[in-house]
Every structure is written in C-alpha cells, then in structure tokens.
Amino acid sequence: MATTGERIFGLTREEIKRQIILPWKEAFKICARNILIRLGRSLVTASTTFLSVAFLMSVATMVTIARSVAKGQAGFQLTPEDIARYNWLVAMAMLICFVGIVNSMLMSVTERYREIGTMKCLGALDEFIVRLFLIEAGLMGLLGSLAGSIVGMLVALLRASFGVGWHVWVSTQWAVYGEHGIGLLGWLIISTLTGTVLSMLAGVPPARYAAKLPAAAALRTEI
Amino acid sequence: MAEQERSDETRQAQAKTNEQVVEFTVRCRNLHKVYVMGKVKVWALRGIDLDIRRGEYVSIMGPSGSGKSTLFNMIGGLDKPTEGTVFIDEVDLAQLDAYELAWLRCRKIGYIFQTFNLIPVMTALENVTLPMTFAGIPEDERLDRGMELLKRVGLADRWNHKPAELSGGQQQRVAIARALANDPAIVLADEPTGNLDLRTGREIIDLLKELNEENSVTIISATHDLKMIDVSDRVVWIRDGKIARIEDRSKLQLQVGMVEGEELLEEEETPPEESEMPEV
Numbered sequence: 193m194a195t196t197g198e199r200i201f202g203l204t205r206e207e208i209k210r211q212i213i214l215p216w217k218e219a220f221k222i223c224a225r226n227i228l229i230r231l232g233r234s235l236v237t238a239s240t241t242f243l244s245v246a247f248l249m250s251v252a253t254m255v256t257i258a259r260s261v262a263k264g265q266a267g268f269q270l271t272p273e274d275i276a277r278y279n280w281l282v283a284m285a286m287l288i289c290f291v292g293i294v295n296s297m298l299m300s301v302t303e304r305y306r307e308i309g310t311m312k313c314l315g316a317l318d319e320f321i322v323r324l325f326l327i328e329a330g331l332m333g334l335l336g337s338l339a340g341s342i343v344g345m346l347v348a349l350l351r352a353s354f355g356v357g358w359h360v361w362v363s364t365q366w367a368v369y370g371e372h373g374i375g376l377l378g379w380l381i382i383s384t385l386t387g388t389v390l391s392m393l394a395g396v397p398p399a400r401y402a403a404k405l406p407a408a409a410a411l412r413t414e415i
Numbered sequence: 416m417a418e419q420e421r422s423d424e425t426r427q428a429q430a431k432t433n434e435q436v437v438e439f440t441v442r443c444r445n446l447h448k449v450y451v452m453g454k455v456k457v458w459a460l461r462g463i464d465l466d467i468r469r470g471e472y473v474s475i476m477g478p479s480g481s482g483k484s485t486l487f488n489m490i491g492g493l494d495k496p497t498e499g500t501v502f503i504d505e506v507d508l509a510q511l512d513a514y515e516l517a518w519l520r521c522r523k524i525g526y527i528f529q530t531f532n533l534i535p536v537m538t539a540l541e542n543v544t545l546p547m548t549f550a551g552i553p554e555d556e557r558l559d560r561g562m563e564l565l566k567r568v569g570l571a572d573r574w575n576h577k578p579a580e581l582s583g584g585q586q587q588r589v590a591i592a593r594a595l596a597n598d599p600a601i602v603l604a605d606e607p608t609g610n611l612d613l614r615t616g617r618e619i620i621d622l623l624k625e626l627n628e629e630n631s632v633t634i635i636s637a638t639h640d641l642k643m644i645d646v647s648d649r650v651v652w653i654r655d656g657k658i659a660r661i662e663d664r665s666k667l668q669l670q671v672g673m674v675e676g677e678e679l680l681e682e683e684e685t686p687p688e689e690s691e692m693p694e695v
Contacts, residue, residue, distance in 0.1 A: 208514055213549070313532075314596075318513060
C-alpha cells in the first residue's frame with residue numbers, strides 16, 4: 193500500500209530514516225556514563241561475571257600448570273578422570289556464570305522500564321534501546337571478566353607456588369598456544385571473551401523484550 | 416474492501432497535506448481501546464471523535480479513570496487503539512513503520528508527563544539534548560540549543576544538576592525544555608501539574624500558554640486541574656471513555672465560577688468508580 197515515493201509529513205521514507213539515528217559513538221558515551229553513575233549497581237552486576245570468570249580461569253590455570261610444570265609431581269598428576277572433572281567444573285562455572293548474568297541483566301533492565309519508555313517517547317527506535325543495553329552488557333562483561341580472569345589466574349598461580357614452588361611463575365607455559373596446549377595467555381583471552389560474550393547474550397533478550405513494549409506500557413511500569 | 420477504502424482516504428488526505436491546507440493537526444475517528452486484564456475486558460475508550468486545530472490549546476478533562484490518559488497515549492502514538500484511527504497532519508498513525516513512528520515522537524510531538532520522567536542519571540542539559548541526539552543533530556548545536564531552551568524555562572544556571580537535585584517544578588521545566596528540543600508542532604501533556612503545588616502548577620500552565628501563543632505550538636493536555644480552563648481554547652470533557660461535551664473558550668469563561676464550575680468540582684471528587692481502568 194505504502195510505496196517508497198509516498199510522502200509522510202512532507203518527507204520521503206528515506207529522509208525519515210536518515211533523520212533518526214544513534215551513532216555508536218554516542219551510544220558508547222551514554223553507556224559509559226550510565227555505568228559510572230550507577231557504579232555501585234554496575235559493580236554488583238559485574239561481580240557475577242567477575243566471580244564466575246575467576247573460577248573458570250583458576251581451573252584453567254591449574255590445568256595449564258599441571259600440564260607444563262608439574263609433570264610427574266605429586267598433587268598435580270593428571271589422570272583422565274581429573275581432566276573429566278576439570279571439564280565438568282569449567283562447564284558448571286560457565287552455567288553459573290550464565291544464570292547469574294542473565295539474572296542481573298534482567299534486573300537492571302526491569303528497573304529501567306520507565307526510562308526505556310521515556311527514551312521511546314523521545315524518538316528512540318527499539319534497536320537503539322537494544323544497542324544501549326548490548327553495549328552496557330558488553331562493557332560490564334568485558335571489565336568483569338578481564339578482572340575476573342586476571343585475579344583467577346593469580347590466585348591459582350599463588351596456590352601452586354605454595355604447593356609446587358615459586359618456579360611455577362616462570363616454568364608455566366604463558367604463550368597463547370604451545371607444546372602443552374593452550375597456555376595462560378590463551379586462557380586469559382578465552383575466559384575474558386567467554387564472560388563478555390555470555391554477558392552480551394544474556395543482556396539482549398530482556399533488552400529486546402523491554403524495547404518491544406509499547407511506550408505507554410513501559411511508562412506505566414512501577415518498580 | 417474496508418482496507419481499500421481506508422487507503423483511498425489516506426491517499427486523499429496526504430494529497431491535502433502536500434497542499435498545506437490542513438486545518439486540523441490531530442483527527443481522531445471512532446477511537447476504541449480495550450485493555451484485557453486476565454479475563455476482564457476494560458473499555459477505556461468507547462468511540463472518540465475529536466479534531467484539534469493547528470495552534471489550539473486543548474484541555475482534555477475528566478475524572479481519573481475516564482480514559483483521558485488513554486486518549487493521550489493514542490494521540491501521541493504511544494499505544495495502538497483497538498479500533499479507530501488517529502491522523503496527525505492527515506497521516507494515519509497505524510500506517511507508520513518503526514522509523515516513522517520514532518520520527519513522529521522525536522520531531523513532531525513533544526511529551527510532558529505528570530511524573531516528569533527525566534532520565535535520573537543525566538543532568539538537566541543532557542536530558543534536554545537527548546532527543547536531539549536521536550535526531551542526529553551535531554554536538555555543538557545540541558549544547559547551544561539545549562542551553563537556549565533551559566534559559567527559556569528559566570533554568571540556565573541549573574544545567575549541570577541531576578533531576579534529584581531539582582524541585583518538582585524545576586524538573587517539569589526541564590521536561591518542557593526537553594519536549595521542545597526538536598521544535599515540535601504539537602506538545603502533549605499528561606497531567607503536567609498533577610504532582611505540583613498550586614503556585615508551581617500555575618507557573619507551568621503559564622509557560623505552556625506562552626509557548627502556545629509565541630511559537631504557535633498546539634498544546635493538548637490531559638488534566639483534571641481546573642486552573643487549565645482559563646488558558647484553554649477548548650475543553651473536552653471525557654466520561655467513561657466518551658466525550659461528554661466540548662466547550663469553547665467564550666462559553667467557558669461564562670461558566671467558570673458559576674453553577675457549572677461547581678458541578679465540575681463535584682465531578683472531580685467522584686469516588687473512583689472507574690478504578691478498573693489502569694492509571695497511566
């Protein structure tokens with residue numbers, strides 16, 4: 193029915209599309225400010241990611257240490273059962289991480305329904321809202337999981353220092369990938385990425401749900 | 416069949432828009448809205464026909480639960496009517512896609528709410544410039560215009576304050592500045608004085624009237640504040656989702672303060688029999 197040549201409010205559809213934008217730079221600015229201003233709230237949200245990723249990273253570090261330095265040493269001998277158990281632990285850590293992040297993202301979206309409704313009244317497209325929450329989840333996921341993986345690795349290295357000796361700091365394979373498989377830096381990248389991606393994945397559905405609400409319904413919400 | 420007819424009507428209407436001969440900026444036809452709450456259906460609007468002229472100051476009055484906020488949402492494109500059509504400048508809102516609807520909300524209509532609805536983490540200036548961000552206006556221009564608008568509402572010195580650091584009246588002023596950010600043709604206000612004391616409410620009403628007179632912005636205000644009557648060109652009385660009566664200013668000035676005025680006050684205090692309607 194509506195063709196592209198048709199004019200609405202004296203403008204073509206293309207002109208209208210060009211007049212509603214949210215550049216990524218602006219979106220980043222809004223999100224960064226949002227995180228900083230709600231720092232306490234952001235830290236609680238990020239702490240879920242932090243703890244889960246720290247757990248994931250410490251397990252990964254223990255495996256790497258065992259593989260590269262502690263070959264044959266008591267306490268770090270890896271049997272196939274050990275490896276299976278570690279894998280199970282890592283999987284559990286990821287699952288807990290996912291549930292925790294979904295929960296905190298859900299909370300941080302629901303408590304801002306009214307804000308979302310307001311933004312829609314001011315001319316935000318649904319995808320602007322999703323973009324804002326995606327960036328926010330991504331930034332918090334990145335910070336939380338970067339801090340988490342570094343702390344997780346340090347804790348596991350310290351623990352090994354007391355058990356095996358301080359030489360673990362040098363003799364463990366740091367390289368991203370080497371003769372003993374994935375090294376510490378490799379695991380750092382993997383767990384940081386995992387945390388960030390999980391965080392973003394968890395953030396999108398609630399944000400999309402909130403963005404799709406009619407503006408009036410979002411404004412009506414009382415929390 | 417009906418679809419065909421409607422599209423013809425829309426096309427004709429659009430042809431009219433292009434000739435710039437439209438007198439009515441808002442037209443509502445046979446608006447119905449039904450809220451389904453569990454098993455209960457609540458009719459918030461039961462057939463509203465309303466035309467609003469360009470540059471008019473219209474108050475929609477009625478007791479709480481009468482459907483005025485629902486009507487406000489329909490006119491503003493914030494919710495879809497169950498039945499019926501809203502035309503803004505002869506464009507049928509139901510025909511708009513997401514971009515066009517966002518464009519309408521961003522540039523054509525400014526919204527003011529009872530609860531102000533400022534973004535709590537942003538300063539006054541950032542709140543005012545947000546709609547300009549969505550409209551793609553460059554930062555320098557945004558800041559200049561934002562400060563200009565804050566000056567206009569008398570809050571230039573408070574630009575760096577968060578909503579929590581401002582009084583109710585000041586927050587509503589910021590909200591008015593924000594509503595004007597992209598120079599809208601229509602300002603929709605939902606109980607703009609509802610959370611304010613008498614004097615502050617009066618100031619807000621005067622500010623709206625000033626905008627109406629100086630910038631010829633069409634003001635549509637859902638309210639049950641009788642102070643609004645003095646400044647309105649027309650008052651639309653709503654009851655049980657229908658228009659009870661529409662009164663022109665000339666007629667109104669005679670009535671306010673007389674018998675009719677008292678009747679209105681009584682109506683105001685009607686117990687919330689209509690409370691099955693969700694308050695918006």
